[in-house]
Amino acid sequence: MATTRRTEITIETSRRLVVRPLRGSFRAWCGGCLAEVRMITPNEAAALMNVSSRMIYQWIEDGRLHFTEEVGTVLVCIVSLLPDESEKVRQFPPKSVKEEREK
Numbered sequence: 001m002a003t004t005r006r007t008e009i010t011i012e013t014s015r016r017l018v019v020r021p022l023r024g025s026f027r028a029w030c031g032g033c034l035a036e037v038r039m040i041t042p043n044e045a046a047a048l049m050n051v052s053s054r055m056i057y058q059w060i061e062d063g064r065l066h067f068t069e070e071v072g073t074v075l076v077c078i079v080s081l082l083p084d085e086s087e088k089v090r091q092f093p094p095k096s097v098k099e100e101r102e103k
Contacts, residue, residue: 030077032066039068039075049081 028039045065046053056076059065066077 026070026075028068028070028075030066030068030079033077033079035079038078039070040078040081042074042076045076045078045081 026039027036029035030037030039040048042053042056042060045056049056056065057074060067060074060076064080066080068075068077
């Protein structure tokens with residue numbers, strides 16, 4: 001009777017993926033507002049509105065929010081998220097910045 005020999009080889013691998021979130025806001029062109037406005041990430045928008053980020057994406061798909069794809073991610077127009085911000089867009093840059101530029 002012949003004996004068979006069995007060899008088991010186990011290979012362990014590991015992979016590390018570091019993902020850093022975008023922090024802060026960006027100024028970018030909003031096609032919906034036709035102006036340069038403050039843009040935030042969907043997660044920041046969700047925290048600001050106290051809803052899930054999934055709801056923010058749903059609002060984007062429904063056309064309720066303006067957005068752009070910059071820096072490899074989706075950015076949400078804060079003016080479309082918070083209509084009260086639209087007055088600030090018209091006043092950009094603020095007077096203090098304008099005064100500093102003139103000096």
